[in-house]
Amino acid sequence: MKALVYHGPGKKSWEDVPDPTILKPTDVIVKIDATTICGTDLHILKGDVPAVEVGRILGHEGVGTITEIGDAVASLVVGDRVIVSAVTACGRCIYCKDGVYSHCQADEGASGIGWILGHLIDGTQAEYVRVPFAETSVHKLPEGVSDAEGLLLSDILPTGHEIGVQYGRVKPGDVVAVIGAGPVGLAAMLTAGLYGPSRIIAIDLDANRVAEATKFGATDGDWKEQVLALTDGLGVDVAIEAVGIPQTFTMCLDIVRPAGTVANVGVHGTGVDLPLDTLWISNIVITMGLINANTTDMLLKMVASKKLDATPFVSHTFALDDILDAYDVFERAAETKALKVVLNA
């Protein structure tokens, strides 16, 4: 089959590789119908994620059709259309029993981390992918949900929802600020609506992205004085960091009200300063983390019932064979306004 293979920092190719096979009775093989590229894939290609070995097939998002199942797989059959979750969960370790699939302790990849596809084992930017622990790691697609909608449920929507909105403890009446109007920030804005906020404020250094954000139900925003003016002077209930740099993390601390929450979703390359000398008295909560994919089923239900519209996330569509072009467009997102690029097989 064809697959997108990592060959060390700066090097990738779309090349022939052997088809995956069932290795364990709990595996399935999925023929990829649609996949996409994540910002994390760009980090890998820069060499920032040393755990990724040369020769690895990238990609942790995908929608496809099951072509083969292991002997122990009872609730899935060949032909099922499924979402492949970014996080692979064994469903039986101490973390999985608590629904914290992000820290699955199973031995696939031997890492104590649920994100293994396109990281510690071969991923979804390929014609076929082996999915371990399939019954707890894929989600059947109901009729009426498109490949593109399903694809957004692999990672981006549950990440925005779980790490931004749920960890941020958004509740009815809250004012929520989201800093960073890229895909994951937009996912947080969209899914925050499930919790009855009175206002969602989109903040980005790029005015175009804020304009884009209004398509997702966010009212527009500006900086600190304006934010405080919108919130009785005390600040927002929830500030969601969706960029991943020190400046935007500090911006969250600057606008969160006493007893509010800062939910970090951004992937950071350096540490940040935490001014505990002023914050120790503030009763705020700071959260962070990797997607658990424990709300994927719920979000899928909302998408299927047309209560959540994920389609505006798709900015570009390519054939899977043109994945190198898709990478090019996605790498130049500021210029191409790429959000999510869909690759159809």
Next chain:
Amino acid sequence: MKALVYHGPGKKSWEDVPDPTILKPTDVIVKIDATTICGTDLHILKGDVPAVEVGRILGHEGVGTITEIGDAVASLVVGDRVIVSAVTACGRCIYCKDGVYSHCQADEGASGIGWILGHLIDGTQAEYVRVPFAETSVHKLPEGVSDAEGLLLSDILPTGHEIGVQYGRVKPGDVVAVIGAGPVGLAAMLTAGLYGPSRIIAIDLDANRVAEATKFGATDGDWKEQVLALTDGLGVDVAIEAVGIPQTFTMCLDIVRPAGTVANVGVHGTGVDLPLDTLWISNIVITMGLINANTTDMLLKMVASKKLDATPFVSHTFALDDILDAYDVFERAAETKALKVVLNA
């Protein structure tokens, strides 16, 4: 009356001042029966808390007897023995309605902070104190609870409980590490027992203090490898910071397991580093804050029913007139092994 008055950095005196009087119908006057000194008072005396003006009577902890009540006070009468909470709550602002008394927005002190006694208005290190919003800021002492027990409920026990244990989300089966075995750390260890932990580990740079901690139900502990060895190698469920320096905050980050909680109780004088480049994927929660005193009634119930024994906190007892001696002993805590010094009127 006599009172301990702040005269600027490094200067204090036990001197004659006018008696307090009822200023608002919701006030009461309390004759102090017992008071104590808090680490924060030492910070004030160093000049670290500029909001405290020269001439201010210090102290935010006390037990006493009501001698006068305002016209609007319906549920308290002259003669009631009460705990004076460190936090003064109006009971009607948006924060108080949520039980977040730490950020009471009432105009006493005009600060948006519930800690006003011995800070923005005159405090409890005196023969009498005026307590605003008395019906939501004092707690009647039942018979059988001593002054010393009540005094520990002004601040130290609820702080350890609310900011350490509750914010730390301690739950049955958890392994809890408390870094810092001073009064507030010990209060966290003691009240953590209300939530069924499987193990409480006391960590301190001072071995004497760890030994002392075992009186409070904590098993002794040691440093990182030992901690991990006690916890399946993944770390503790909850790490409580009860010192207030960067080193001990970092220690908490080093031993908390994925999806665990770091609850900061320490008062910090500088900022700390937060290595988000490694932590963004860890699903931990970091909390901090000032006492709300919204669990004082519950803790009082537990003390009254002899389920919590607060008495080991009292290391020294003085007459109120000897408060300058008490300050001397408390300032040299490392040497005198002072925990809480009780001053009886």
Next chain:
Amino acid sequence: MKALVYHGPGKKSWEDVPDPTILKPTDVIVKIDATTICGTDLHILKGDVPAVEVGRILGHEGVGTITEIGDAVASLVVGDRVIVSAVTACGRCIYCKDGVYSHCQADEGASGIGWILGHLIDGTQAEYVRVPFAETSVHKLPEGVSDAEGLLLSDILPTGHEIGVQYGRVKPGDVVAVIGAGPVGLAAMLTAGLYGPSRIIAIDLDANRVAEATKFGATDGDWKEQVLALTDGLGVDVAIEAVGIPQTFTMCLDIVRPAGTVANVGVHGTGVDLPLDTLWISNIVITMGLINANTTDMLLKMVASKKLDATPFVSHTFALDDILDAYDVFERAAETKALKVVLNA
């Protein structure tokens, strides 16, 4: 002033009575700008609520303007437009400190119940009303919120929200059935939307009312097989009872799924059967209760920000002087299709 006075079962009159006066420093006097009639008032007039004494002014809902304040009232001034809550809360008893204002233990009415207006003390169907514990029992109306919108926040919206939706534990993705499409059922449907349900099913014996319900965001519904067909055969996540008779309570038990919730909002005149022989194994939760009015501020924020539209609740408008006509229309609701009748002063 004029007031609607109860003269025993079946007897009421709109008559001259003395103006209310400040009795305690925490009282305010409110000039009523708008009031309404509740189903409970009809129960009282039938003689079903023996605690209501002859001579009592009825009514527990109202919007008005403060004309006088007690000496202890600090956060309200003469001229403030306010919502008078159905529940009067002292803000300082053990129940109020927990936000369970429904069971305020203060001595007004000496009953351990927060509903005292038009019940144990004179109510809001009058030109003026005395409101005890005003700072914790009225809510300032921001500009831009009409009297009619404010009036719906006295009781009906918070009741549907707190006792139906919150007690019902509605969460994102849930299928919610509301049995009874009268005012309180409609309030539950409207406010359920704050919690991201995937579907709201309106059920009523009266098809007209179901049609009406669709105005409030509820999709239409039918009976048991249809309900199960909409929910994978297992039943709804939350069933809200908003009628108050045994038949509709049983209907809720019949359609709730294992581990779901039945939230009773209806006022019942008789007991019901609870088939624990089949339900003991079902892991369901059954809730019930009187409004706490602890979410009124949040709902007001949502109404003020135009995220909740309460106006469809108003079916009829009268002058306050025509209150007897309004009673007549409201008593014949099945015929007149009355939901809430607004009485403007």
Next chain:
Amino acid sequence: MKALVYHGPGKKSWEDVPDPTILKPTDVIVKIDATTICGTDLHILKGDVPAVEVGRILGHEGVGTITEIGDAVASLVVGDRVIVSAVTACGRCIYCKDGVYSHCQADEGASGIGWILGHLIDGTQAEYVRVPFAETSVHKLPEGVSDAEGLLLSDILPTGHEIGVQYGRVKPGDVVAVIGAGPVGLAAMLTAGLYGPSRIIAIDLDANRVAEATKFGATDGDWKEQVLALTDGLGVDVAIEAVGIPQTFTMCLDIVRPAGTVANVGVHGTGVDLPLDTLWISNIVITMGLINANTTDMLLKMVASKKLDATPFVSHTFALDDILDAYDVFERAAETKALKVVLNA
């Protein structure tokens, strides 16, 4: 092998049957080291549970050693000592993903119920048992935990904890009444201690059992006036029903305070009256349900760390071959004072 076989109402025998074999790759075979008899087994033998077919091996509690594993079982090996949970969980259906294993929807038994052992498939009162979905249905025993301790974690301790204490929402400071001092009531009393109650009151019609209860950390109790006298006159925070008859359920309603919780643990043979005409205003919560076994790991941790002492539950010990004698003793519990009878292989 030998097994206890049900032959219709009133008929059972200890007889030779074929050994169980692996049927699915997720199964294991466990050699029983210890088993016990549950009150439910007596119900089955009376013919009260028609789903149990003639020829069924009874028993849903057990501790044993794995002798064979299916091909898909990765985290267990032959020789592991395990607890067999009363509830069998597939770990991948919608209920299992929420941790509500009691309503596992897997096809074993095709019932939508997690309790299948000794009910819909052959059980643990035998020399060997097949356990489906083993990785999510058995719990490895650490060294130092005895067979008897493990056996109590199959059902009785998690049932008291989950359905009594957790569903009852016991929190620090609460007064908890447990009606019924049999095994499950005692398990509730014991595990309530993990949540910091200020008092646990044991109530039983049999004074001996109350005396017995004091061994488990419960203070003794008496009836209604005494209960109210112990609780400021308003009633208990949590009333746990652990008998299963209408009288004791009503007793719970009579003593629960406004906004408290009634947690039903008893298995009921008839319906009960629910006086909603008085309770609709009470803001109480009523819960019920079958064990989820989602806290077994936590309870095992507490037993292993000697924080919970389960051994007083064991009243009698027999050899497995003497199971008919054990049934006789257990059936005459009032006379023999049997709590849990342990059968050692």
